[in-house]
Amino acid sequence: MKRVGVFVCxxxxxxxxxxxxxxxxxxxxxxxxxxxxxxxPYMCSEAGQTMIAxxxxxxxxxxxxxxxCSPRMHEVTFRKAAAKIGLNPYMLEMANIREQxxxxxxxxxxxxxxxxxxxxxxxxxxxxxxPLFAGESPVTKRALVIGGGIAGISVALDVADAGYxxxxxxxxxxxxxxxxxxxxxxPTLDCSACILTPKMVDAATHDNIxxxxxxxxxxxxxxxxDFTVTIRKKARSVDMKKCTGCGxxxxxxxxxxxPSEFEEGLSNRKAIYIPxxxxxxxxxxxxxxxxxxxxxxxxxxxxxxxxPGAIDFEQQDELVTQKYGAVIVATGFRPIELGKFGEYAPExxxxxxxxxxxxxxxxxxxxxxALVRLSDGRKPKSITFxxxxxxxxxxxxxxxxxxxxxxxxxxxxxxxVKDKYPDIxxxxxxxxxxxxxxxxxxxxxxxxxxxxxxxxxxxVGKVVDxxxxxxxxxxDMLDNRQITARTDMIVLATAIEPLKSTKPIASMxxxxxxxxxxxxxxxPKLKPVESPTAGVFLAGACHxxxxxxxxxxxxGAAAAKVLGLLSKSKLTTNPCVAAADELACxxxxxxxxxxxxxxxxxxxxxxxxxxxxxxxRLAAVNTALCQGCGACAVTCPSGAMDLLGFSNRQIxxxxxxLCR
Amino acid sequence: MLGRxxxxxxxxxxxxxxxxxxxxxxxxxxxxxxxxxxxIRPHQFVSYLQRGxxxxxxxxxxxxxxLCCYACIERCPRDVKPAQIIxxxxxxxIRRQGDTPYVSADDIPxxxxxxxxxxxxxxxxxxxxx
Amino acid sequence: xxxxxxQTFTPLITAFCCNWCSxxxxxxxxxxxLAYPAEVRIIKVPCSCRINxxxxxxxxxxxxxxxxxxxxxxxDCHYIMGNYYARRRxxxxxxxxxxxxxxxxxxxxxxxxxxxxxxxxxxxSGFAENIHKLGKNRRLExxxxxxx
Numbered sequence: 053m054k055r056v057g058v059f060v061c062x063x064x065x066x067x068x069x070x071x072x073x074x075x076x077x078x079x080x081x082x083x084x085x086x087x088x089x090x091x092x093p094y095m096c097s098e099a100g101q102t103m104i105a106x107x108x109x110x111x112x113x114x115x116x117x118x119x120x121c122s123p124r125m126h127e128v129t130f131r132k133a134a135a136k137i138g139l140n141p142y143m144l145e146m147a148n149i150r151e152q153x154x155x156x157x158x159x160x161x162x163x164x165x166x167x168x169x170x171x172x173x174x175x176x177x178x179x180x181x182x183p184l185f186a187g188e189s190p191v192t193k194r195a196l197v198i199g200g201g202i203a204g205i206s207v208a209l210d211v212a213d214a215g216y217x218x219x220x221x222x223x224x225x226x227x228x229x230x231x232x233x234x235x236x237x238x239p240t241l242d243c244s245a246c247i248l249t250p251k252m253v254d255a256a257t258h259d260n261i262x263x264x265x266x267x268x269x270x271x272x273x274x275x276x277x278d279f280t281v282t283i284r285k286k287a288r289s290v291d292m293k294k295c296t297g298c299g300x301x302x303x304x305x306x307x308x309x310x311p312s313e314f315e316e317g318l319s320n321r322k323a324i325y326i327p328x329x330x331x332x333x334x335x336x337x338x339x340x341x342x343x344x345x346x347x348x349x350x351x352x353x354x355x356x357x358x359x360p361g362a363i364d365f366e367q368q369d370e371l372v373t374q375k376y377g378a379v380i381v382a383t384g385f386r387p388i389e390l391g392k393f394g395e396y397a398p399e400x401x402x403x404x405x406x407x408x409x410x411x412x413x414x415x416x417x418x419x420x421x422a423l424v425r426l427s428d429g430r431k432p433k434s435i436t437f438x439x440x441x442x443x444x445x446x447x448x449x450x451x452x453x454x455x456x457x458x459x460x461x462x463x464x465x466x467x468x469v470k471d472k473y474p475d476i477x478x479x480x481x482x483x484x485x486x487x488x489x490x491x492x493x494x495x496x497x498x499x500x501x502x503x504x505x506x507x508x509x510x511x512v513g514k515v516v517d518x519x520x521x522x523x524x525x526x527x528d529m530l531d532n533r534q535i536t537a538r539t540d541m542i543v544l545a546t547a548i549e550p551l552k553s554t555k556p557i558a559s560m561x562x563x564x565x566x567x568x569x570x571x572x573x574x575x576p577k578l579k580p581v582e583s584p585t586a587g588v589f590l591a592g593a594c595h596x597x598x599x600x601x602x603x604x605x606x607x608g609a610a611a612a613k614v615l616g617l618l619s620k621s622k623l624t625t626n627p628c629v630a631a632a633d634e635l636a637c638x639x640x641x642x643x644x645x646x647x648x649x650x651x652x653x654x655x656x657x658x659x660x661x662x663x664x665x666x667x668x669r670l671a672a673v674n675t676a677l678c679q680g681c682g683a684c685a686v687t688c689p690s691g692a693m694d695l696l697g698f699s700n701r702q703i704x705x706x707x708x709x710l711c712r
Numbered sequence: 713m714l715g716r717x718x719x720x721x722x723x724x725x726x727x728x729x730x731x732x733x734x735x736x737x738x739x740x741x742x743x744x745x746x747x748x749x750x751x752i753r754p755h756q757f758v759s760y761l762q763r764g765x766x767x768x769x770x771x772x773x774x775x776x777x778x779l780c781c782y783a784c785i786e787r788c789p790r791d792v793k794p795a796q797i798i799x800x801x802x803x804x805x806i807r808r809q810g811d812t813p814y815v816s817a818d819d820i821p822x823x824x825x826x827x828x829x830x831x832x833x834x835x836x837x838x839x840x841x842x
Numbered sequence: 843x844x845x846x847x848x849q850t851f852t853p854l855i856t857a858f859c860c861n862w863c864s865x866x867x868x869x870x871x872x873x874x875x876l877a878y879p880a881e882v883r884i885i886k887v888p889c890s891c892r893i894n895x896x897x898x899x900x901x902x903x904x905x906x907x908x909x910x911x912x913x914x915x916x917x918d919c920h921y922i923m924g925n926y927y928a929r930r931r932x933x934x935x936x937x938x939x940x941x942x943x944x945x946x947x948x949x950x951x952x953x954x955x956x957x958x959x960x961x962x963x964x965x966x967s968g969f970a971e972n973i974h975k976l977g978k979n980r981r982l983e984x985x986x987x988x989x990x
Contacts, residue, residue: 122869123886124861151872152872152884153872153880155873156871156963157880158877162880163880395743444789444790446733483736483737509738510737511739512742513740513743514783525742526742527741527753532756534741534742534744562922564914564918564957565955566957567955567958584920585920646891646927679921681888681889681891681924682924683889683891685892686892698892700896703892703897704896707897707901708904710856711854
């Protein structure tokens with residue numbers, strides 16, 4: 053019989069307000085094998101941990117139960133404390149009487165009863181706990197970054213500068229991402245390209261960084277420290293080694309009807325193209341859907357003009373398999389489709405998304421920086437910005453969250469327009485202006501005060517394209533007045549959403565995504581850059597709407613976490629792995645067939661069965677590969693396979709205690 | 713029978729509207745075609761319900777001016793259903809006034825003229841019957 | 843002596859939650875203060891595929907009135923495909939229990955992700971309400987277990 057100590061936490065008033073802690077302590081003492089029980093305001097504090105340590109020594113405790121918050125929060129803390137005083141950390145169990153009790157149950161009697169019950173279940177389990185010892189697993193000193201935008205580039209540079217190899221996988225032909233599409237950045241109005249392009253070149257020329265552009269992650273196997281990733285390098289139809297980047301091919305290419313992805317479809321590109329002039333790497337790609345040679349078999353003009361002979365129509369997709377210790381997801385965002393927002397007339401050429409407007413104002417953009425209406429080429433006399441298009445919208449067509457960046461980039465756009473063309477009338481229709489960043493509110497106020505941008509509180513209800521102008525109907529909420537206004541151009545602050553590819557990537561990594569499709573962090577406060585899956589880290593807008601400074605900060609934090617992981621020579625593994633009882637195993641292979649990790653093998657053992665010598669086939673678990681899911685333990689027909697830490701007997705004991 | 717103090721809740725039950733979800737964006741008022749004819753505007757109607765001032769709502773011109781075109785319901789980003797609040801207020805008013813429908817379906821052909829939009833007829837039926 | 847009539851029925855509900863999604867979802871429900879009935883008692887398992895049908899039977903034997911099993915959404919299992927195993931096993935087990943006369947409403951399998959605190963609370967409330975309607979589980983409960 054174990055000697056168990058029960059420690060009940062008040063968590064300030066978080067638990068004590070809803071649960072009669074004294075009652076839990078008293079009831080716990082009546083449990084089988086409990087020789088000590090106590091309460092403390094903050095069990096996780098230094099003093100609380102010392103209290104446990106002293107009690108273990110004083111009462112010779114061989115098992116400890118802490119009734120406090122979720123084990124996902126502090127199990128590690130308490131297990132470390134147990135280890136410090138020489139108790140095997142796996143002789144400690146937690147009962148979750150905060151998240152799953154005191155915080156949700158209003159009735160004190162009910163909550164107390166439940167807390168007692170949960171504590172007794174933990175006591176029942178701890179009686180069957182056995183000391184477990186963590187094994188070790190190797191760490192591959194190489195990181196994979198998925199996504200080559202500013203987030204991915206920043207992480208890669210930080211990790212590479214520390215001396216580790218980094219691979220960047222980017223699905224488009226070049227790195228740079230959304231930031232490369234921007235003209236200026238808020239709140240300083242510095243040129244986006246001027247600060248991004250040097251970083252892109254750094255990433256491309258860094259000895260420790262390998263770029264896989266026009267590539268996608270095909271499959272991921274393994275776990276923290278030892279991921280095996282297969283990357284599909286899509287056929288570029290251009291030999292990267294031979295190409296000199298002279299540009300003769302796309303100058304001569306006759307197929308010029310493909311909408312340019314980089315220009316948000318506002319202008320066309322050739323079938324062989326680089327996304328934009330400063331593209332890294334400066335190697336073109338042939339769009340096989342558009343290429344005349346691929347469609348009809350005739351043409352091949354690019355091949356003729358290419359002096360180094362880099363064009364290769366026969367090129368196939370290439371699969372590269374590589375081992376990594378850590379994976380950083382930095383897949384970014386895209387504006388939502390506006391098809392369902394008919395009231396804003398999104399089909400009109402003079403109604404633009406903000407990203408399209410960004411290209412219009414860019415000197416390298418489709419209009420060469422001239423601010424003109426795309427329908428008739430006239431300079432607009434009035435521009436209207438509409439905020440929250442699809443954001444903060446709980447209906448099925450919208451996104452319930454705030455897209456965060458729109459308020460500030462709209463202030464930026466409005467200011468840039470006013471700065472260059474003071475005669476243009478600029479109106480912004482907003483619901484709330486959210487400007488909590490550093491120098492953000494000053495920036496927004498400058499747009500209104502210095503530049504005379506007209507901010508009107510009220511959403512626009514309807515936009516109609518009248519041909520040579522647009523008409524909108526809105527309500528000024530502060531004036532209590534309905535407005536019908538003429539305008540020449542409308543810019544919609546479109547909600548942003550994670551890329552479609554985020555979900556399959558998350559699935560491959562067994563990392564989770566939230567209801568909006570964004571990657572989930574391991575803990576909203578304490579682990580904001582880690583995914584719940586060990587070894588997978590997050591950077592940038594794949595995790596939620598973010599502006600550039602925030603993205604870079606998160607990328608830096610993710611890089612620090614990656615470095616912390618890669619700098620370890622060995623990782624301790626989860627000791628809660630499967631184990632077969634050789635007396636019961638009959639070598640049927642049922643467990644092997646369900647194991648997702650191929651962690652179960654078989655070995656022959658010489659046995660002496662009542663004097664008859666023979667060989668017996670026994671299941672043997674490779675503890676380095678086993679992740680401890682327990683599929684095998686349930687499958688085993690003879691009950692030989694069990695999961696350490698979550699054994700059949702332990703869980704049954706919990707069931708028994710809870711159903712008393 | 714619900715008491716006077718329960719009027720706001722009664723209105724919520726009748727309308728099925730979620731006044732608490734309103735984030736005061738004003739898109740309902742922005743979309744409203746008969747805004748100028750209303751003394752309490754659609755977005756204010758939601759605020760009046762939040763405040764519980766049902767009498768003011770019932771006595772407003774808004775309940776008669778609303779065309780029941782449902783543009784506000786269609787475009788509301790929070791699914792608040794302002795038109796249904798207006799309609800519910802009108803219904804409560806009509807019910808309070810007793811069993812005298814202003815218009816029956818039989819009256820309509822006499823009033824019909826070719827310029828009257830269909831929408832108006834539908835809304836009139838909605839308005840003047842229980 | 844006061845006549846109180848029949849005592850109000852407080853059901854006993856056992857919930858098995860996988861560590862990575864549903865248990866985290868339950869934590870999120872707690873952090874967001876989303877209430878669900880206190881009779882729901884949660885047992886943490888690493889993965890829904892760790893749930894031996896035996897555990898469910900034992901719960902009913904010991905007097906549970908309902909058993910609910912929660913795992914990650916299909917395709918999102920932390921252990922690649924554990925939830926698919928759970929789905930197959932539980933489909934089989936639940937139909938067996940149905941055959942034995944344990945109403946379908948007493949058993950339930952639900953996918954709850956770590957981000958779905960609201961769904962967790964709603965699922966538990968709905969399930970508990972169902973159990974309230976079904977009343978006490980008398981068919982599988984082993985009264986010898988209630989010696990105390």
